[in-house]
Amino acid sequence: xxxxxxxxxxxxxxxxxxxxxxxxxxxxxxxxxxxxxxxxxxxxxxxxxxxxxxxxxxxxxxxxxxxxxxxxxxxxxxxxxxxxxxxxxxxxxxxxxxxxxxxxxxxxxxxxxxxxxxxxxxxxxxxxxxxxxxxxxxxxxxxxxxxxxxxxxxxxxxxxxxxxxxxxxxxxxxxxxxxxxxxxxxxxxxxxxxxxxxxxxxxxxxxxxxxxxxxxxxxxxxxxxxxxxxxxxxxxxxxxxxxxxxxxxxxxxxxxxxxxx
Amino acid sequence: xxxxxxxxxxxxxxxxxxxxxxxxxxxxxxxxxxxxxxxxxxxxxxxxxxxxxxxxxxxxxxxxxxxxxxxxxxxxxxxxxxxxxxxxxxxxxxxxxxxxxxxxxxxxxxxxxxxxxxxxxxxxxxxxxxxxxxxxxxxxxxxxxxxxxxxxxxxxxxxxxxxxxxxxxxxxxxxxxxxxxxxxxxxxxxxxxxxxxxxxxxxxxxxxxxxxxxxxxxxxxxxxxxxxxxxxxxxxxxxxxxxxxxxxxxxxxxxxxxxxxxxxxxxxxxxxxxxxxxxxxxxxxxxxxxxxxxxxxxxxxxxxxxxxxxxxxxxxxxxxxxxxxxxxxxxxxxxxxxxxxxxxxx
Numbered sequence: 001x002x003x004x005x006x007x008x009x010x011x012x013x014x015x016x017x018x019x020x021x022x023x024x025x026x027x028x029x030x031x032x033x034x035x036x037x038x039x040x041x042x043x044x045x046x047x048x049x050x051x052x053x054x055x056x057x058x059x060x061x062x063x064x065x066x067x068x069x070x071x072x073x074x075x076x077x078x079x080x081x082x083x084x085x086x087x088x089x090x091x092x093x094x095x096x097x098x099x100x101x102x103x104x105x106x107x108x109x110x111x112x113x114x115x116x117x118x119x120x121x122x123x124x125x126x127x128x129x130x131x132x133x134x135x136x137x138x139x140x141x142x143x144x145x146x147x148x149x150x151x152x153x154x155x156x157x158x159x160x161x162x163x164x165x166x167x168x169x170x171x172x173x174x175x176x177x178x179x180x181x182x183x184x185x186x187x188x189x190x191x192x193x194x195x196x197x198x199x200x201x202x203x204x205x206x207x208x209x210x211x212x213x214x215x216x217x218x219x220x221x222x223x224x225x226x227x228x229x230x231x232x233x234x235x236x237x238x239x240x241x242x243x244x245x246x247x248x249x250x251x252x253x254x255x256x257x258x259x260x261x
Numbered sequence: 262x263x264x265x266x267x268x269x270x271x272x273x274x275x276x277x278x279x280x281x282x283x284x285x286x287x288x289x290x291x292x293x294x295x296x297x298x299x300x301x302x303x304x305x306x307x308x309x310x311x312x313x314x315x316x317x318x319x320x321x322x323x324x325x326x327x328x329x330x331x332x333x334x335x336x337x338x339x340x341x342x343x344x345x346x347x348x349x350x351x352x353x354x355x356x357x358x359x360x361x362x363x364x365x366x367x368x369x370x371x372x373x374x375x376x377x378x379x380x381x382x383x384x385x386x387x388x389x390x391x392x393x394x395x396x397x398x399x400x401x402x403x404x405x406x407x408x409x410x411x412x413x414x415x416x417x418x419x420x421x422x423x424x425x426x427x428x429x430x431x432x433x434x435x436x437x438x439x440x441x442x443x444x445x446x447x448x449x450x451x452x453x454x455x456x457x458x459x460x461x462x463x464x465x466x467x468x469x470x471x472x473x474x475x476x477x478x479x480x481x482x483x484x485x486x487x488x489x490x491x492x493x494x495x496x497x498x499x500x501x502x503x504x505x506x507x508x509x510x511x512x513x514x515x516x517x518x519x520x521x522x523x524x525x526x527x528x529x530x531x532x533x534x535x536x537x538x539x540x541x542x543x544x545x546x547x548x549x550x551x552x553x554x555x556x557x558x559x560x561x562x563x564x565x566x567x568x569x570x571x572x573x574x575x576x577x578x579x580x581x582x583x584x585x586x587x588x589x590x591x592x593x594x595x596x597x598x599x600x601x602x603x604x605x606x607x
Contacts, residue, residue: 019358023351153461153479157540157552168543169550169557169568192475195543197504202471203460203478224342252362260295260369 015251022244051121054114058095067125080191081128082119087187089115091180093194101171102194129190136206137182142214151212154199162219164231168195176230178220182213297370307370311363318359325352444604448597450482450499452578452590457483458503458527467503468586472525475544478503480527482590498598500530501578502540503588504560506547514563520579525588527578528564531599532556534571549575572601 056065062074069076077084088094092106110118119131135141152161160166163177172195177185186209192198204212219231229236277283297304328348333341386394406412457466461479464486472478480501488495508524520526532539532551539558541550547561556569564575576598579591597605 016362023355149462154477157538166552168541169546169548169555172543174541192544195545197477197542197544198473198475200471200473200476202468202473203476222339222343224339225346256365259293260297 015248015255018251019248022248047117048121048124050114051117051119051124054110054118055121058109059118062096067122077122077125079126079128080122082123082131083129083187084191084193085119085122086115086131087184087191087193089118091184102173105175129187132183132186132190132206136210137186137213138210139182139214139217142207142210142212142217144211144214144218146208147211147213147215150204150208151215154204155212158196160231160233162228162231163216164228164233166232177216178231180216182217185213185216186210292376295370295374298374304371307366311367311371314359314363314366316359318356318363321352321355321357321359323352325349325356328352444602447599447602447605450593450598451485451495452482452499452593454590454592455583456590457583458501458580458588458590459483459485461500462486466587469522469525469582469588470586472503472505472588474505474507474524476503476505477542477544479530479540498531500538501527502530502542502549503527503580504542506561510547510561512562514577517563517577517579519581520577520591522580522582522588525580526560527580527588527590528558528560528575529578529594529598531575532571533566533573533575534569534600536599539575 055063055067059067059077063069063077064074067077085094088103089110090108092108093103095109096103097106108115122128123130151159151163155163158166158168158174159177160174165176166174168174174196180188188196189199189204189209189212190201199209201209222228223231229240277286297307325348328345332345407416458478458480459466459482461481464481464483466483467478467480480503481496482499485492485496485499503525504527505523505525511521511524511526513521528549530538530540532553534551534554534556537551537553539549539551539556541552542548542560543550547559548567549558549560549564550556551558551569551571554570556571557567558564558571558575559567564577566572566574576594576596578594580588581591583589
């Protein structure tokens with residue numbers, strides 16, 4: 001019993017451990033950088049008939065055999081263009097897994113070739129925006145500082161000032177843009193998927209769109225000041241400061257005031 | 262110490278209350294030795310712990326210096342800047358933490374431990390000291406002549422000087438509240454009949470044909486960027502959100518039949534609650550959200566408030582299309598934009 005009590009941990013040990021753990025996590029997290037995703041911009045032959053078969057098998061249940069849509073279930077796809085299909089299917093939002101406030105991005109269900117076939121089929125139904133080429137979305141060709149002006153005017157209110165995402169009403173949200181490919185960012189502006197408004201080429205010109213992509217690409221290089229906590233604003237930072245910071249201060253204050261055993 | 266201390270019964274110690282009054286709990290009399298006082302092994306262990314904490318501080322200092330020396334903050338690699346900041350921050354934190362906790366642990370476990378009682382004194386001064394102080398005041402008043410009816414000029418001018426002295430601070434403070442006390446400027450914006458709606462920030466005018474269904478344009482008045490004075494003030498009042506929706510979904514408000522054009526509709530971007538820019542537009546629900554307090558406006562129904570603390574709909578900017586196809590304002594807003602203010606009612 002006596003020996004046990006000698007090897008017992010000091011009562012401040014959990015506090016000290018917690019502090020060292022936090023310091024460790026903070027240091028380690030700064031070494032982990034999110035890698036920018038690569039653009040998928042491969043061109044394949046338009047195979048409308050292959051796309052038609054894929055559409056009938058995977059999309060027609062909701063969008064109708066002629067892509068005419070169903071009231072209250074799914075919108076008509078006539079005239080939405082290849083860009084809309086490439087965005088919705090290429091980010092895994094379509095086919096939808098379940099109905100809900102918003103179709104979330106998830107694992108992509110089709111190969112690149114199949115997505116191009118589907119896009120070609122839907123584009124053949126009516127004129128609509130096309131998938132941008134690799135040069136139109138190359139962040140290296142854009143002006144990030146002009147992109148920042150445009151982003152803060154047109155996008156930041158929903159997506160956050162550096163594209164970290166944010167909440168909308170009733171379960172809808174503006175997703176984080178940190179891992180979205182440049183092509184998909186371009187297409188989303190062009191077609192206005194789900195809750196997002198349309199930013200056509202008269203509103204934000206193709207060069208402006210590339211500037212915005214360049215600005216978002218800059219944000220993926222990391223923040224020089226420390227951890228960004230997902231860039232979702234003061235809530236994450238406040239939570240960290242109040243719960244952990246204040247908790248530690250209270251803990252140490254109690255430890256200082258308690259008599260030694 | 263209170264004289265009642267000796268009379269406290271054990272019952273009073275447990276409840277702390279006697280005859281409905283709290284009693285002085287007194288000071289515990291017996292001294293409880295710490296483990297390190299009686300057990301040399303515990304003392305040695307505490308010594309090692311203190312030394313380890315000081316050692317942690319040394320490691321932290323070394324880490325901070327390592328982070329500084331190996332930093333590559335000059336290049337464009339933001340990750341390297343972040344790593345340097347983090348290493349130095351964590352290193353300095355550990356250096357301070359080790360010294361501080363080591364010193365406290367040392368004091369708590371190993372430094373000499375004995376109880377001390379610090380007696381409280383009565384707050385009231387002795388009768389002699391009080392009488393002496395009052396006499397000093399009386400003598401002073403007598404020597405100065407105040408209160409004896411003489412030197413009325415000096416007393417009057419002193420009171421006057423004291424009363425108006427604060428004005429030297431108040432006048433500049435109040436004067437700096439605003440260079441212009443003209444309230445009517447809150448009731449008007451720079452929108453005029455025929456002024457074109459232009460894109461924020463570059464000021465390109467917008468054609469009606471450019472505004473496709475589902476589009477949102479962030480709008481400033483054409484010519485705003487050319488203003489030499491008060492550009493930001495004018496912008497803060499005049500910003501507009503231009504939205505086009507399917508004309509079948511737009512319920513035009515009575516009396517405003519000619520304020521919109523083929524589903525194109527313009528509303529002030531300044532929230533009627535406290536003036537944040539309302540710009541989170543959900544294309545499918547036609548709801549417009551304010552990011553500050555979640556006021557929600559239904560753009561399809563006259564921007565009426567459907568949620569949140571805002572009390573009035575967003576003011577609508579009447580628009581039409583000019584001969585060249587550009588969207589122009591028909592007039593200024595027909596009501597003050599933004600949050601309420603006192604003179605708004607007049």
